[in-house]
Amino acid sequence: MQHFQSETSDNRTPDTSEPNIADHSDLDIQKTAPPILLSPPHLGTDELGFVVNAFETNWIAPAGPHLDAFEQEFSEAVGISHAAALSSGTAGIHLALQLVGVEPGDEVFCSTLTFVASANPILYQGAVPVFIDSERTSWNMDPNLLSQALRQRARLGKLPKAVVLVHLYGQSADLGPILELCNEYDIPLIEDAAESLGATYQGKATGTFGRLGVFSFNGNKIITTSGGGMLVSEDATLIAKARFLSTQARDIAPHYQHSHLGYNYRLSNVLAGIGRGQLRLLSKKVAARRRIYHRYLQDLGSLPGLTLMPEPTFGRATHWLSCMLIDPRKFGVSRNRVQEALRDHQIESRPVWKPLHLQPLFAQCDHIGGTVSEDLFNNGICLPSGSGMTDADLDRVIAIISSLAS
The missing domain is CATH 3.90.1150.10 (Aspartate Aminotransferase, domain 1)
Structure with a gap:
């Protein structure tokens, strides 16, 4: 059951000089x-059926047919070739940064008007975020400021290792010039589309333009799996590596062997069933x-x-x-x-x-x-x-x- 929680972000004493609501x-x-x-x-009505199916077939383990189907159906819905379902959008950004080679000390450009989860994974990698302001047309990253910052870093010989671009409140950033700049300087673009599933830029889904895109299925998002996320790319190798890293990086061996640092980032089959029902809506x-x-x-x-x-x-x-x-x-x-x-x-x-x-x-x-x-x-x-x-x-x-x- 949903319970109302009072807003606590502003604890200042109310300004009594302003008028109260009229007495209606x-x-x-x-x-x-x-x-x-x-x-x-x-x-909707389909989510419970998929969850019941997972229970009836005993696919309660993290992997399972709903997980595979959810990835395939999500890929088709946004128009991209490959997807890995994860435990959160934050996990998706973390893996994306690793996959494009972000290392300790690297700079990563990031939208400043966003939730902290867009930038926390930069710190997970020991890298340094540099925040880019918004423009008023879309409230998203300003391409002109991004251009100025890239020119300045190029002169210093210190280009960022990646750009994390957020599509805010369900609205696409101005992807054309931003993608052009990233291509000009050979910098991977990671799209944080956590808030923009269903939005488009020039008819194409947000999250599908960059090297990697990340979506969130948190409880407040447009579709939810209770908690979860999706990492997408046209590069099959990147998504295969993401699946490997998200399941504790277990090597192919008859025993448990690990040569790389991995994470417990995979979405469960049960939650994927909820996602399948939600995606239909x-x-x-x-x-x-x-x-x-x-x-x-x-x-x-x-x-x-x-x-x-x-x-x-x-x-x-x-x-x-x-x-x-x-x-x-x-x-x-x-x-x-x-x-x-x-x-x-x-x-x-x-x-x-x-x-x-x-x-x-x-x-x-x-x-x-x-x-x-x-x-x-x-x-x-x-x-x-x-x-x-x-x-x-x-x-x-x-x-x-x-x-x-x-």
Whole structure:
């Protein structure tokens, strides 16, 4: 059962100089309504059947037919040749960095506006992240800043060993110029598509352009296996090596023999069964989240000071999370005040990701730019976007936010 958890990212005393929600009886009633979560799991009818099959056939061990089928079906869904199902998207990024040869002391360029899991594996490898700011068109890595950083590193003779590009909140980055730059400097591109399954760039799925792509099936993602991830590539050798490393790097021998450091990173057959059922619903889930985004755009986007995350013409977003910028001077209240009002009505929301170059963990790391991602963090909010949201749920969220407008 899902339980509502209060937002704890901002513990400051509320700004009492800002107006409270207007005293509307319908909003008072909403305070006793069921909670609305940000992006809860949304199951269909096929998942349980696959899990029951795993139990009935005793394929409870990590390997099994659902695991093989999930990899094949996922590959077909995104249009790529090879895939390895793993325990998490983080595991996928870690293996991807190893597969492209990242070693201690190497620099790895990484998007700064993202969850910490995009960059933690860089530290696992003993490498050094360098964070690249966003551009406002897609909120993703700025190709112009990437170009400047690569030119500067080339002059120093210290090019990064890889680029980790994040596709944020279900929206593709501007892949064309970024891929062109990576090819020009012969740097492997790793796509962190954890948040963008179902999104496309010029008609092709995100996560399929770089040397390797990584997806997440965490409980809040557009499809879930409870916990899990997928590493994909057109290079069969890389994916075969990923499977080897993800199963403790066991050598081919009649006994347990290990010549390389390995990991326990493989997805289980049972969870793969959940993934197979979820994957069948992907197109419906994308349609549902796009509908939610456009409802927010229609009813909130016209209010002074509110701006929905833009959708560039170069791609089609899933709007895994619908995000909005709040200009407190025009809207009348701050992002934090909007969060407080939603929380009072049992509605979950979150700030946009805090840029990694501002995180204490990465205080000693270099960053290129930063003002755009910092502004998005300071004024951005993620609104409830689960594919199971009803029109009544949307009405509640929209009514509360609208009531705050000055």
